[in-house]
Amino acid sequence: MKKPTVITGTVGNDAHVIGTKILSRALREAGFNVVELGILTPTDEFIKAAIETDADAILMSSLYGMAELDVTGFKEKCIEAGLDDVLLYIGGILGVGRRDAKEDEEKFKKLGFDRVFPPETELKLAIGDLWADLKAKGKV
Amino acid sequence: MKKPTVITGTVGNDAHVIGTKILSRALREAGFNVVELGILTPTDEFIKAAIETDADAILMSSLYGMAELDVTGFKEKCIEAGLDDVLLYIGGILGVGRRDAKEDEEKFKKLGFDRVFPPETELKLAIGDLWADLKAKGKV
Amino acid sequence: MAPNVKNQKIDEGEFLRMREKVLAQWPTGKEVDLDEAIEYQKKLPDSKNYLKIMQKLHEEGRTVAYPRAGTATIEDSISLYRKLEESQVPFLLVTTDSYTRQLEFKKVEAAIEETKKTGKKILNGFPLINHGVKGMRQIVESVNTGAFNPRISLKAYPLGSEIAFASGMTGVSAGPFISWGAYEKNSDIAEAIGAYQYMHRLIGYYADRGVKITCDNHGWILTGVQPMTVNLATTIAEAMMEAEQGVKSVVSCIHLMGNLAQDLAWIRVAPRLMREYLDRYGYADVIIAGTLAQHTPLFPMPQGMGGAFAYTDYSALVGALGKVEACSIRSIDEALGIPTEESHQLTYESVNWFFNVIRGQKIDLEMKEIAIEERIAELEIRAILDKLLEIGDGDIVVGCIKGVHLGIIDSSFSPNKQVKDKVIGVKDCRGAIRYAEFGNLPLPEEVKEFHREKVAERERADGTKADYEMTIRDFWAFNKGQLIGKPVRA
Amino acid sequence: MAPNVKNQKIDEGEFLRMREKVLAQWPTGKEVDLDEAIEYQKKLPDSKNYLKIMQKLHEEGRTVAYPRAGTATIEDSISLYRKLEESQVPFLLVTTDSYTRQLEFKKVEAAIEETKKTGKKILNGFPLINHGVKGMRQIVESVNTGAFNPRISLKAYPLGSEIAFASGMTGVSAGPFISWGAYEKNSDIAEAIGAYQYMHRLIGYYADRGVKITCDNHGWILTGVQPMTVNLATTIAEAMMEAEQGVKSVVSCIHLMGNLAQDLAWIRVAPRLMREYLDRYGYADVIIAGTLAQHTPLFPMPQGMGGAFAYTDYSALVGALGKVEACSIRSIDEALGIPTEESHQLTYESVNWFFNVIRGQKIDLEMKEIAIEERIAELEIRAILDKLLEIGDGDIVVGCIKGVHLGIIDSSFSPNKQVKDKVIGVKDCRGAIRYAEFGNLPLPEEVKEFHREKVAERERADGTKADYEMTIRDFWAFNKGQLIGKPVRA
Numbered sequence A, B: 001m002k003k004p005t006v007i008t009g010t011v012g013n014d015a016h017v018i019g020t021k022i023l024s025r026a027l028r029e030a031g032f033n034v035v036e037l038g039i040l041t042p043t044d045e046f047i048k049a050a051i052e053t054d055a056d057a058i059l060m061s062s063l064y065g066m067a068e069l070d071v072t073g074f075k076e077k078c079i080e081a082g083l084d085d086v087l088l089y090i091g092g093i094l095g096v097g098r099r100d101a102k103e104d105e106e107k108f109k110k111l112g113f114d115r116v117f118p119p120e121t122e123l124k125l126a127i128g129d130l131w132a133d134l135k136a137k138g139k140v
Numbered sequence C, D: 001m002a003p004n005v006k007n008q009k010i011d012e013g014e015f016l017r018m019r020e021k022v023l024a025q026w027p028t029g030k031e032v033d034l035d036e037a038i039e040y041q042k043k044l045p046d047s048k049n050y051l052k053i054m055q056k057l058h059e060e061g062r063t064v065a066y067p068r069a070g071t072a073t074i075e076d077s078i079s080l081y082r083k084l085e086e087s088q089v090p091f092l093l094v095t096t097d098s099y100t101r102q103l104e105f106k107k108v109e110a111a112i113e114e115t116k117k118t119g120k121k122i123l124n125g126f127p128l129i130n131h132g133v134k135g136m137r138q139i140v141e142s143v144n145t146g147a148f149n150p151r152i153s154l155k156a157y158p159l160g161s162e163i164a165f166a167s168g169m170t171g172v173s174a175g176p177f178i179s180w181g182a183y184e185k186n187s188d189i190a191e192a193i194g195a196y197q198y199m200h201r202l203i204g205y206y207a208d209r210g211v212k213i214t215c216d217n218h219g220w221i222l223t224g225v226q227p228m229t230v231n232l233a234t235t236i237a238e239a240m241m242e243a244e245q246g247v248k249s250v251v252s253c254i255h256l257m258g259n260l261a262q263d264l265a266w267i268r269v270a271p272r273l274m275r276e277y278l279d280r281y282g283y284a285d286v287i288i289a290g291t292l293a294q295h296t297p298l299f300p301m302p303q304g305m306g307g308a309f310a311y312t313d314y315s316a317l318v319g320a321l322g323k324v325e326a327c328s329i330r331s332i333d334e335a336l337g338i339p340t341e342e343s344h345q346l347t348y349e350s351v352n353w354f355f356n357v358i359r360g361q362k363i364d365l366e367m368k369e370i371a372i373e374e375r376i377a378e379l380e381i382r383a384i385l386d387k388l389l390e391i392g393d394g395d396i397v398v399g400c401i402k403g404v405h406l407g408i409i410d411s412s413f414s415p416n417k418q419v420k421d422k423v424i425g426v427k428d429c430r431g432a433i434r435y436a437e438f439g440n441l442p443l444p445e446e447v448k449e450f451h452r453e454k455v456a457e458r459e460r461a462d463g464t465k466a467d468y469e470m471t472i473r474d475f476w477a478f479n480k481g482q483l484i485g486k487p488v489r490a
């Protein structure tokens, strides 16, 4: 079986690195081919990397509260770039101030994300979701 | 001028003494004649003492949360005993659990109290109220 | 319960005759079958046994929260204690309501009915006696871990403790001084001790049959700002009284007043002297199960949530630094009313953080102030205990009774009319508590001189006398987020 | 801002030429008139001057909270800082938003408009540059007490600090390491230092004219669990860089990791060594205004309110025991998002309680562990600084640049690609932080041996290797209310 390829990174002007680092390492240990873009990654770079590596999923992080601004229109750009089929995940603190995880989930699903993860996400479970979603798409 | 006489004490089965002790001392220093009944004082004893000493006011305390049960019907008993004109004050933690001072005030005013004081009452101010009320009644 | 009460084990026949009257106070008394109760106790797992829990905590070097809890209905109680269990609180206090404490069981019945009908909370605690053994056992059996422990009253302890122990409670607040000195106005110290002897003897009866029920000794809870000397001396006196009646497991409770060095000194000195006096007076087989520290609840907590958390976290800190097994914690709602389940949960979440983080570091504090305070406290407690034993001719009960009358043990602000009320305490410049007035306390001159110096320093710093005003200022200090009550300048 | 940057005061003419470009970055740059700004600064009361506030706190033996605050609009800012003033917080942080930090002033404009229209909060901080001198002065003038202090970014500091100081801000987070090492991915250390030299030179310009603006030196904020050695060494390096550009007032910032003895040792050692190195390298006239301690925000806070209060109270405790003037406090909402005014207020209510109660007691902690940690920390920091100065031929700037390339200073988990990332830290059995991997850090063999022993002890206790897994476990420990990350047993 070919290793599935995934892109990780912190989107926009966000500099919080720890979450995406831990996630990247966990993904690698779980058998993924991980392209780790790190912090301060413009949405275009995610798309570029996904095209170049023929990625199966993009796993974005954002903690600084301005994610919505950063990713509005991202799904559309992905479609334009022919990445319709790439899974989009996002996780972190997805707005300014105390959050309601349910609201965040709805909001970012509307913006085109397949799954939305709150802080303190158990990464094992998230990676389990990823396997399941890839399987459902017949990618693994 | 004759010193006005006031009765203090903790009503019912309440054993919290500090508030009523401090209040009694402050009243004494403010020039009142204070009959200090202490804790665990049945309502009847308040009435008896008020009659015996021809008191101008009764200042009850209650902290343990069961004041409402203790003083329901007290105003009526006072009237029966001919104490219509005696001022009734109560202070402390006037129910079980987190309190809304406004609600307590309404409740105990309905029960016949002239003034109702929350925890952390500044005693100087309360005693000021007492002087004012006595003056209004022409008692000082 | 005679006024000529002595420190002497009640004869078993006599005890059994007394029992009949006690059990007849309310129909649920009939539910108590001692033999069956002893079997029931023996079948309880270690995780519900007060002594065993304490010993395990000691071995593991852990501190846990000791709650203050009690709610009127069985359903609410089960929910509450399960929440406490989730919060890793293994000591499950059952605070009884004030009607129960006055034996007003009919009123309790009415209140329970009313609550059932209207949902309105009326009782300020759990009506243990009305619910009886059947009710209480439901609660005991509803958790996996946790030693239940009732808080009752002078009047209601005899029947209450019968029901408590038969229900599987394994600890109890057992000293006579707390009721007599902090909850009563007219009661007599001799009568109070006599009344408690019944419960101690009951525990002795269980102990003779292999069931160890543990006595928390709170001593004379001293109201307001004053050194804990008399309090600590009386916890030791209480342990001696209990031991005589056959109690085999006691706890050393230490009430704290907020100065770290003084508080830690008290924590170190109290169990050490308790051991010494127990041994010296022939009770070497009595186990000191552990130590329980608490910021004595005799001044008000801050009403704001930030201050309330700080104060309660501070209690946890001192307890953990003192390496006590349990630390009695006031919930963040303390100043507001009986806490909700959520307030309990948040409170333990907070103090558990402190317990874990501090105990994990295995901190051994060395400060010269601790050594000084320890020496002073030891001199004071010994002076008082020895005087009590002297005037009691070796009998601690007689000594305590005479001691109250003579003001050898004394407290300010007590509600009890029998108390001399000749002492006054204030904080010194570092927030340690000193006597401004000694009354008749038999303290050594050297110790008095120490207090006087510290008080004089405070007077100079504040520019006011150390008097009633100052003690009241100090009383409110923690409530206002201050260590010491600052004088209000005109 | 050349890569051949050195620790050498920028010539004034050169500086003034640089200014023109800086001020042209956005129209509000034109609002800055240096002469007028200096007059404005001189008229500020002592109660708004960072240095004066620090000195007063030191004299009075007090600790205060240092907040993290910043909100998008002027009105909200005024309301927020007045609330902080009410909460007795005299250091008023102005955290700028992330667009400002990237010089994306047009996006800021759009966001401000959107917020005005919809009320929706978009920016995660205060857009200092868009609001300009006029806007910021409104805020400075809206309080009576409080020194404002901006948090900006590598890119935006030059123009941001021009506006900040002209608006009456009297302190600033001034070290280049924080931006480069914690906020940037591609930036170069030499460029970063060059960029910061501009701000330092600007402060020097003010200082030459009698206005002392104070530099907080945070050093290289080290991400994740690792000893603060490199962090503390770089705070001292930063002070030397600032001093060379004419800065006259600096603060020693100490990042804490949660073990009391180690944290207190760092608090003791850092300002002492900063003084020594400043003196030795010719900057004896630079004042160390005070010390600022904080539990480094590089691990997540507990999300529950109980745990959040405990953690933040613990920070306050350690700061107070360390007798620092200011303690950077994370609000109880830290893990949840930008705090509300109420969360700020509750947080300071809580920590102020601790500050007052602990400092009032004048506690002098003596623990042998503190002495041991102090010695180790001193050996480590000296070894690193001396090595940097050696490879820089006495030039600390050159030393730092080379040091990064060689891994003489290093950090795990840094977002910056330039970082070697060869070190790994874990907690020892008491929660003190040790190196499991030393990378190229030039630590003395004796020190390394000490770390190895402690790490080996931990490995034995956990039954696992001290590796990446362990560091991640430890990273989450406080968040879960634990001192050390416990291994998950299968």
Ligand code: B12
Binding pocket: B013, B014, B015, B016, B017, B018, B019, B020, B022, B023, B059, B060, B061, B062, B063, B064, B065, B066, B089, B090, B091, B092, B093, B094, B095, B096, B097, B098, B117, B118, B119, B120, B121, B122, B123, B126, C068, C095, C097, C098, C101, C124, C125, C151, C182, C183, C221, C223, C297, C298, C299, C300, C301, C333, C334, C335, C336, C337, C338, C339, C415
């Ligand atoms: C000290 C204390 C005790 C001591 C009392 C010692 C003694 N004999 O006085 C002890 C340990 C014995 C005790 C026992 C109990 N307590 Co208690 N106790 C407290 C505590 C910590 C402080 C009370 C106090 O002294 N405050 C300081 C004084 C000066 O304030 P004060 O009395 O309120 O008076 C002020 C004002 O209210 C006002 N005021 C009062 N009365 C009046 C009257 C007038 C006319 C005016 C003008 C003003 C006024 O003026 C004063 C000055 O500002 C409070 C919680 C807290 N606040 O932190 C709990 C508290 C009052 N206790 C409580 C309870 C439940 C009990 C017990 C039932 C259970 C138990 N824990 O054992 C028993 C009750 C025994 C009984 N039969 O009453 C609850 C009450 C719950 C509720 N109402 O919802 C509280 C709130 C704790 C809690 N959160 O659970 N308690």
Ligand code: B12
Binding pocket: A013, A014, A015, A016, A017, A018, A019, A020, A022, A023, A059, A060, A061, A062, A063, A064, A065, A066, A089, A090, A091, A092, A093, A094, A095, A096, A097, A098, A117, A118, A119, A120, A121, A122, A123, A126, D068, D095, D097, D098, D101, D124, D125, D151, D182, D183, D221, D223, D297, D298, D299, D300, D301, D302, D333, D334, D335, D336, D337, D338, D339, D415
């Ligand atoms: C460490 C930290 C920093 C460090 C970052 C160091 C670094 N380079 O990484 C420093 C000090 C530099 C920093 C800076 C800032 N920070 Co910051 N920071 C934090 C802090 C304390 C911890 C973050 C963290 O590392 N958590 C641990 C990691 C492992 O968790 P995580 O990233 O959330 O990831 C987990 C999950 O979310 C999930 N996850 C994350 N992404 C994804 C993606 C997928 C696909 C999946 C499946 C899962 C997943 O999995 C991980 C494991 O559970 C938080 C507050 C807190 N939580 O306690 C504030 C916080 C995130 N910061 C905040 C802010 C505002 C900032 C600043 C803007 C302002 C400032 N303080 O200077 C700057 C931003 C700079 C920038 N351009 O982004 C705010 C955000 C506010 C909001 N959203 O409302 C917070 C919440 C603090 C606060 N309450 O104010 N910060």
